[in-house]
Amino acid sequence: MLDLQGVELSAEERELLRHPAVGGVILFRRNFVAPEQLAALTKAIHDADERRLLIAVDQEGGRVQRFCEGLTRLPAAARFGALYAEDERAALGAARAVGWLMAAELRSVGVDFSFAPVLDVEQGLSRVIGDRAFATTPEAVSALATAWLEGVHSAGMAGCGKHFPGHGGVVADSHLELPEDHRPLRALEQHDLLPFRRLIAGGLEAVMPAHVRYAVIDPQPAGFSAFWLRELLRGRLRFEGVIISDDLNMGGAGVAGTPAARALAALQAGCDLALICNNREAAVAVLEAVVDWPMDESSVRLQRLRARPGLDINNAERRQAALSAIEQLSASSSV
Template structure:
């Protein structure tokens, strides 16, 4: 049987081991990636064994991802350096690049391809779901610190994903639970929230994740379902040529688009290369089975760029002087400011 290329759907797992159904879903032609959560993680040895089993279950390519930003969003903790929230780097800007390297090097060392980072949202002091996940309230400072964090990721061998385009920091509501509405004009969003995306895209940002937020002065659809945001502005105006990952289609912010197949079709039509369907196994199965199986060389090229390029295994990494120094610095930053 010919190996499967990277498909357009990202799925997840219930626990620490693969069931036979998990193995079937991993090897479905439409599967392209799998995201790991805290529920899948016990310790580094266990997660490496699980990842080995995931890759073995796939006849072909599969990407493995995690959310390992730091602060409130760090899925792997036991055996990993505890990372501070992004906002802490404003206190010691010189550590942002080192932190990006540290995060990426530790994640790559267990054979995960990439973490969905950095957050490019500019904090406006109103969003509890973003808050200190943002690097700064000043858009220029947010762009500088995020760019430094990304440079560190690249040095370690990891591609970066800027989220949540065009900016989730100016709405109070949480898109996991409801559909936030940002009523600002495009000019206001351009002048502030788009700046970090614009800067990092110019520097070669590999991927973007759009927000489940409606910006009614631009489009009635949430950004992740909007051809205006993804085609006209992101690809056209900003010149982005990397991968677009939908945010999780199981979130309430996506529910207004219809059932799961409606959400998947709309996100794909808008321009998403990879559709995340997490925390709902039946929905994932439905999307895998009902989405047409198609080949798309552009999609596959963009997604191949997300493959990790590991430089160290865990033993080598922990022996390195750089890891010892940076890990100690980041621990101290966490203790001082987090």
């Protein structure tokens, strides 16, 4: 999965998307001006290749929302947690309503899925998670993320939980460096892994592993670790969905070598899709490195990430309920 440079598909990019190793496109703020323009861009991407490539975006809400103008400004996940502390039922209803709205708006402009929900548990440590996490306890994160995913599913969209097995217990930002978490597996199983376990049982379609090394468990960061991806995620948690690497251009991925080496290491560890952003030269090198990688099983899994047609994404009552929920979240205790 790779990125694009602007608001229209160039002739060079149109040709690049036909490469047999390309499985999808991730969009950023630079690719967006207005909903109508975005709809034209996603149509051009889908028309570029008969495989109808997957299209994704980070549309979590709060400080991680790529598309804003003409779409609803979504609250940060921690807002749901603040309301949950006051009124659990209202918070769960709000999470369900806003999850539906996010998915319905993205589907209306041709996007298949968002890289969400964040399933990390906020522990007052991470420089990069913070209010992107729903709450400070795994129980609250699990409940709110489950409700949010129910809303997403009701709009015909898949979910992608991140950052497995949990990014909340480290200070460093994996965009810049490789964080190390020194907790034993038992501690992670009793805390950070609980939301992943519950969401997987509830039908979560995709998981993104963290560029974090859990040093006393495995020397490889989770996204390059057969233990984390094959033994624990596939084996013990019985996850049958898609595993998508975090961006291989991030500083935390550098331990695996060149971009091509990183992609091969991620696939060998158990990822179905290698994500490479904001480095076109590296993306081309990755495509050439993985062009012969066997994808039969992964290709079947990837089909689950396509937006499902036929569901009502223009329901005025649901939209108003979601907007009312956002107002309620804004009025709840400050985060």
